[in-house]
Amino acid sequence: MKNLKYTLLFLLVTTTFSCKEDFLQRDPGVAIAQDDVFRDPVLATRFADNTYNFLLDDYGRLSLAQDYKGTTGQFTDEAIFGATDLNHGIVTMNQGKFLDGNSTDVTGVYNRMYQGIRNANVMLANVDAVTWTEAQNGKLIKAQQLYLRAFFYFELVKRFGGVILLDKPLQQTDNLDLPRNTYEETVAFILKDLADAESILSTESWGTFYSPESDWGSGHGGRATVGSVKALRARLLLLDASPLNNSTNDAAKWQKAADASKAIIDMGRYSLHSDYRTLLNQPTSSEYILIKVRPARNGNGSFLGDFLIPPSAGGAQGQLNPTQNHVDLYEMSNGKPISDPTSGYNPQDPYKNRDPRFYANILYNDMTWQSRRLAMWVDNSTTPPTYGADYQPGSNSYTRTRYYVRKLWPEAVRGGQNTSAILNFVFFRYGEVLLNYAEALNEAQGPVAEVYTYMNQIRTRAGMPALPTGLTKNQMRERIHNERAIELAFEEFRWWDILRWKKGTEIIPKTINAMDIEKTKTGFKYTVIAMPGIYQRVFQDHMHRYPIPRNEIFKSNGVLKQNPGW
Numbered sequence: 001m002k003n004l005k006y007t008l009l010f011l012l013v014t015t016t017f018s019c020k021e022d023f024l025q026r027d028p029g030v031a032i033a034q035d036d037v038f039r040d041p042v043l044a045t046r047f048a049d050n051t052y053n054f055l056l057d058d059y060g061r062l063s064l065a066q067d068y069k070g071t072t073g074q075f076t077d078e079a080i081f082g083a084t085d086l087n088h089g090i091v092t093m094n095q096g097k098f099l100d101g102n103s104t105d106v107t108g109v110y111n112r113m114y115q116g117i118r119n120a121n122v123m124l125a126n127v128d129a130v131t132w133t134e135a136q137n138g139k140l141i142k143a144q145q146l147y148l149r150a151f152f153y154f155e156l157v158k159r160f161g162g163v164i165l166l167d168k169p170l171q172q173t174d175n176l177d178l179p180r181n182t183y184e185e186t187v188a189f190i191l192k193d194l195a196d197a198e199s200i201l202s203t204e205s206w207g208t209f210y211s212p213e214s215d216w217g218s219g220h221g222g223r224a225t226v227g228s229v230k231a232l233r234a235r236l237l238l239l240d241a242s243p244l245n246n247s248t249n250d251a252a253k254w255q256k257a258a259d260a261s262k263a264i265i266d267m268g269r270y271s272l273h274s275d276y277r278t279l280l281n282q283p284t285s286s287e288y289i290l291i292k293v294r295p296a297r298n299g300n301g302s303f304l305g306d307f308l309i310p311p312s313a314g315g316a317q318g319q320l321n322p323t324q325n326h327v328d329l330y331e332m333s334n335g336k337p338i339s340d341p342t343s344g345y346n347p348q349d350p351y352k353n354r355d356p357r358f359y360a361n362i363l364y365n366d367m368t369w370q371s372r373r374l375a376m377w378v379d380n381s382t383t384p385p386t387y388g389a390d391y392q393p394g395s396n397s398y399t400r401t402r403y404y405v406r407k408l409w410p411e412a413v414r415g416g417q418n419t420s421a422i423l424n425f426v427f428f429r430y431g432e433v434l435l436n437y438a439e440a441l442n443e444a445q446g447p448v449a450e451v452y453t454y455m456n457q458i459r460t461r462a463g464m465p466a467l468p469t470g471l472t473k474n475q476m477r478e479r480i481h482n483e484r485a486i487e488l489a490f491e492e493f494r495w496w497d498i499l500r501w502k503k504g505t506e507i508i509p510k511t512i513n514a515m516d517i518e519k520t521k522t523g524f525k526y527t528v529i530a531m532p533g534i535y536q537r538v539f540q541d542h543m544h545r546y547p548i549p550r551n552e553i554f555k556s557n558g559v560l561k562q563n564p565g566w
Contacts, residue, residue, distance in 0.1 A: 039131075041130055041131060041136055044126070045136060047122075047123060048123045048144060050119060051119045051120050051123065051144070051145060052148065052223075054115055054116030054148075054152065055148070055152075056109070056155065058292070059303070059408050061105070076495040076498060077494070077507055077512065077537075078325075078489065078490065078495075079326065079401075080323060080400060080531065081321075106159075106547060107549040107551075110156070110552070117152050117153070117166055118169055118170075120152070121149070121167065123145045124145050124149075124168075127142045127145070137205070139204050142200060143197040143198075143200035143201050147197040147201075147224035147228070147229055147232070149193055150194050150232060153165075153189060153190045154235070154236055156186075157183065157186045157190065157236075157239075158496060160546050161183045162182045162185060164560075165181045165189050167189075177559045178556075178560070179561070180560060187240055191233065194229050197224060197229050198230070201226045221293065222290065222291060222292055222293035224290075225289075227270065227290070230260065232428070233260050234257065234260040234263075234264060234437075237440075238439065238500075239500050240253060240257070241254045241440060241443065242500035243501055244499060244500045244501070245500070251444050254443040255440070255441075257436070257440035258437055258440035261433050261434075261440060264433045265433065265437065270433070271287065271430060272287055272458070273285045273287040276461060276462050279429075280424050281423060283422060285429075286430070288424070288430075289427070289430065291424045291425060291427060292424065292426075292427065296421055296422050297413065297421065297422075297423050298419060298420035299314060299315055299417065303408075303423075305416070308409045309413070311398070312389040312398070313370065317397035317398075318398060318404050320404075320405055321399045321400050321403055321405075322362055322403040322404075323401055323512055323513060324513035325512060325513055326485070326489070327358070327362060327403065329482055329485050329486060330358040331486075332355070333354060333355060335466075335467075337482075348525070350515075350526055355462065355463075357462050357487065361406055361486075361490065362403055362404075362406055363403060363409070364403055365402055365517050366524065369411065370411060375390050376388050376399060376402040376403075376517055377518060377519040378391070378516075378518055381519075388519070391517075400531070400535075403515070405490055407489060407491075408423060408490055410423055426491065432493075434454040434455075434457055434458055435454075435455075435480065435483060437450075437454055438451045438454045438455045439480045442476045442480060446476075447471050451476060455467055462487070481501070485497075499544050504539045504543060504544055508539035509536075509537055512535045513528050513529065514529055515528060516528075541565070543565070546563070547563055548561075548563060550562075
């Protein structure tokens, strides 16, 4: 537990008063004492705002390329990371091993969330002692810290189950060898923080120190609101009702989750953005419940240029590549899966007449992008073979599956050029709420009319036909699971859905496929192929929960217990 001690007890020195968040320094390298911070309401407000910095707030975190806020490893069937000389994070989880390190979704997130919890707890311990000005509202600052602490614990409980619960900052004299609380106690703790935050947010106004509340309500302000509290509660209760945490399939849990999502719908404050293709690229939207506020992004390094955009488009590397497994989930535009013999799917014209979200999410061979046709083919008629501009075998910088991610790459952004566009990280949006409600209600009551209503709202916005009537509960479940994979693609949902459904042993070990594309005299020859062995996953049942970092186990004097199987 010594590492946890360092994380929680000395955060003010190692994180808040140094590194990138230097707003508490009067002069370069001169830190302000904690007592002085809470004597000044402006500094206290900045301290409180710093708690937001511990949220996980960008896409592609589950890829080795994104060593971002402590995570690596592309675990799901949604996409692979394209380098050939790296282990793709598989070793840390999917091949049955666990190697501690500072940049895994295990150790990195565990430490980071407790750092955030520490920051929130310090603020909560001092918030009532601050002399707030008329322009500020200490109650709202308290509500934000409660919400953020709940969010941090949600990130922990969805990975590890029950964890150590702390409602105050630890002191040097405190016992640091603490046991884990149960899963049920952890969920109850989160729900209480959310209830306390909501009771404040529902009665207090933001005041002149902040932007108008209407901005926060659209997700633009990036701060906790009643809507974002309800959205986190709904996501938590869906996790609690899911097979991972509901082995008896208690319908009451599913109904509770359904009610939590319906409460957001009944607010009447949110609605679906009109165009799925531009959903992530809006300064504000009626669909946003909570987003990360940041300037427009360009393709010069960082997330886009170093992760999504290949050299053929001016970037450094386009290494986050959708799998054929994911592509095959998109229905035909007539609403039939490609496995249906009557769907009209043609394996030699595989991208014709697909769900419109396919064209919004995926970049594929021969499509027009940034005023040119993408070329991901090989021409074997030449000696040596020649390759399209967007595919170079053996290079770490080009696609390995013959696909790139369009959803996270605004078309206006060109690598190496001074072009930029909005790409929001969306914590919560209304589309997820509708899917959450449909799933929970179907499990609680079966495919009743409201399940169809809200599923079809999602499909109508996408340009897809309504679901066929007369589906059984099991059939509806499969349609909902597939709808989530498509609607929420690349938005950091797929891995967590697979885990909470306890479908890891069914989905993760499936062969990861790509598309081989050969240029011919008359067009292209398409062949689905298996990816090399390094891209294939192994998954065992105990992996549905993460292991507690081993260094924490070793240093706890036997108090901290490991999850089964690790």
